[in-house]
Amino acid sequence: MIKFEKVSFNYKNKVEVLNDLTVEFPSNEITGLIGHNGAGKTTIYRLISNLILPSEGKIIINQDMITDYKKQVAYIPSGASIYERLTAYENLVFRAKIIGLSKDEYDKKIKILLKKLKLSKRIHDKAYDFSNGMKKRLGLASALIGSPKLLLIDEALNGIDPESINIIVNILKELNENGTTIIITSHDLSLIHDLCTEIKILNEGEFVYQGEKNKEFKDFKEFYLSLTTNYDEEEDFVE
Structure with missing residues (x-):
């Protein structure tokens, strides 16, 4: 289990990315972490990976899960990883x-x-x-x-061919069945819905939905957009 307790994070420009965030990522599950660009997903990955430290609050990782960060935590960023x-x-x-x-x-x-x-x-x-x-x-x-034991995938599956997706998804399922905890971010909502057992939706640094995948979702995309779309029409208007 990975637990955030009242975690806040500000970058040097004083922009607050996460505010008083409390959340648990369960062990031995595939959790879909989704949200708009800038919602705070990559910051969460960096905090879990110990690449940055929270401005406030604390992060607890079950010691039975991670004892050696170098070997047991793998982070695949959205950019080049090779x-x-x-x-x-x-x-x-x-x-x-x-x-x-x-x-x-x-x-x-x-x-x-x-x-x-x-x-x-x-x-x-x-x-x-x-x-x-x-x-x-x-x-x-x-x-x-x-x-x-913990695999973090930050939008690393975007824009690739169906054959590669199929190969990767099958390996992720096999890893999870063998005890690897996986947290994955993708803008491909159908992939998230089909692959993940847990869903967490992040909007402007706060979770607006957390829970097991609801198989009764009639339209997962519509459900997601209902929780995250929050545009200011005047700000978005361009002459």
Whole structure:
């Protein structure tokens, strides 16, 4: 379990991103964290990953869940998560060495991961020659080299081909069945609704919905928009 207790966060420009936020992310679930751009999703990921500290409040992570951040927490950001001038193999070796794996530990695992992600034939090719979907699969492989107990995916599945999505989704489900806790953000609401067991909707730094996926949602997109759309018509008017 990951618990935020009255967490607030301000960046240096004094803009408040999160305000007095209290929330729990359950262990052994796939939680969909969704909301508009700027709602605070990436800030939450950075706080969980220990990349930044809260301005106020505290974050509690069950010690049975995480004892070694380097190996047990993997964060896939929305931007580049691989080095395009390196080969697929070199990318995974680089990540393995950062988290302290020996050659005996990572060599066999690299081959297994690339086979699962349908990248075995491109193991020694430079990543800049890969399609977008292949780069995303390689990014996932890099995140999984340490067998994480917590996997954070920040809009890293946007804009990729259906075949890559299918490969990645199947692996995420398998990981979760084997005990990995996953938190995923995506603007693909159908993906979130189909994949996740928990849904959390963030709007302007506050949660407007938290709970198990409701299978009775007649229109998940309509439900989501009803909680997040809050435009000021005068501000949005452009002559």
